[in-house]
Amino acid sequence: MATYRTEGLGALGDPMRRAIFELVATGPKAVGELARELPISRPAVSQHLKVLKQAGLVVDEAVGTRRLYRVDPTGVAGLRAYLDMVWDRALAAFAAAVENEEPS
Amino acid sequence: MSVTKTVTVKASQPHAFKVFTAGFGTWWPSSHHIGKADMAEAILEQREGGRWYERGVDGSECDWGTVLAYDPPNRVVVSWHLNGEWAYDPDPAKASEVEVRFVAEGPDVTRVELEHRHFERHGENWEAVARGVGSDGGWAGILRGYADIAAA
Secondary structure (H helix, E strand, C coil), X not given: CCCCCCXXXXXXXXXXXXXXXXXXHCCXXXXXXXXXXXXXXXXXXXXXXXXXXXXXXXXXXXXXXXXXXXXXXXXXXXXXHHHHHHHHHHHHHHHHHHHXXXXX | CEEXXXXXXCCXXXXXXXXXXXXXXXXXXXXXXXXXXXXXXXXXXXXXXXXXXXXXXXXXEEEEEEEEEEECCCEEEEEECECCCCCEXXXXXXXXXXXXXXXXXXXXXXXXXXXXXXXXXXXXXXXXXXXXXXXXXCHHXXXXXXXXXXXX
């Protein structure tokens, strides 16, 4: 069975980057907004965003005086990351169900 | 392109297969759906050529795809017809596939291998949708769906 690991997913190996990606996935966010929701400093958030950007998972743009980060809408890397999380969650739910339900 | 996942469960191979297919609606995260109405139930029909779909609380049905292979207790393959707006797209050329294999490692231990492949077929479509509906469409909308899951 072939397992394809991209840089995109590698970037999500870090739990804090995963948390940042999930927040950015809910809508465009500035560094300051992310820092307020996470237990890390703004420079640390910026550093993680840089890695996510290099991995093709997020893009940034200047909006007025702010720089907003969003999930790359054209990136298959983002799609892969998304599906990776969907299946993690679905299979965890499946495993719980299969082990809790008595065989009939 | 594909995503692969493996989970090992403490259950016999037939039981694991049965919960995955017949019991699909008992474990599929209810926040993860594509219909306009809230989802009441997710259903995976237990036959080749069957449907994989959701039923909303208002009784409406929304297809996710087709059961391409149904081989109990070993394997099930479904197509996933989704477009960039996280809605059903009937075009088979734009569908991805999910194959799930059940491998008995012991009488009460089963390895479940999942492969979601060809999802780049959605990717091209998503790009067009993102261009068409602006920056808040396509991906952002889909991922908002994921955020709902993650928060559930």
